[in-house]
Amino acid sequence: MPRTAGPLGAGSSALVPGLVPGLVLGLVAGVLVGVEAVHALASRRGFPGGRRRVAPDVVLVLGCPPRADGSVSRMQRWRTEIAVRTSPTAQLVFSGYARDGGPSEAAVMAAHARDVLGVAPGRTRTEEEARTTWENVEFSLAGLEAGRYLAIASSPVHAWRARRYVARQRPDLAARLVPAADHRLGERWGLKAATLAYDVARSVVLRLWPARHLTS
Secondary structure, X not given: XXXXXXXXXXXXXXXXXXXXXXXXXXXXXXXHHHHHXXXXXXXXXXXXXXXXXXXXXXXXXXXXXXXXXOOOOHHHHHHHHHHHHHOOOOEEEEEXXXXXOOOEHHHHHHHHHHHOOOOOHHHEEEEOOOOOHXXXXXXXXXXXXXXXXXXXEOOHHHHHHHHHHHHHHOHHHHOOEOOOOOOOOOOOHHHHHHHHXXXXXXXXXXXXOHHHOOOO
16 A cells, blocks of 8 residues: 655645745845844944044045946945035045046045035045055045044945054044944945955955955
């Protein structure tokens, strides 16, 4: 006589269709929460002078590439929006070089701040030579010195790295760092995930090849 599946077998197979979507949803939720948690933590780190709730006089906006046609990219829009909402009066220093004869990263973001976000032209300055995050800081130091309080605008994870670079290059200026308005729950989640993935990959490379000492 052929064997037939008992109640346990039937019940187990019936659970599988509902189990897999549940596991997937749980995994997705875990990733969402994890990315937000890391950025929230990063937003609160890297302030040698204490995490003071004061408006900065100068905001350094870290560069990133525009779109292929030279127009502002999603990442550039986000960084510029962070800078503008951080202070309505601060001097905004945009840093980033020009690729392949196109407009510089700094110029594209500064134009977006003026033309789209309504920032007065007198509040924007550009530094158009920096190719890395380390150079964003190094080449902008003269513009930062005038500020009593300073902020850095980028994704929270990236800005935290830049604050560490300020501390290494100019500890006196690092003591003036205050938070930017860089973390809002659920905002630009895809860009948050991308910047976190980049920093994780960068950390892995540094562990494998410490001599490279990346400062990008």
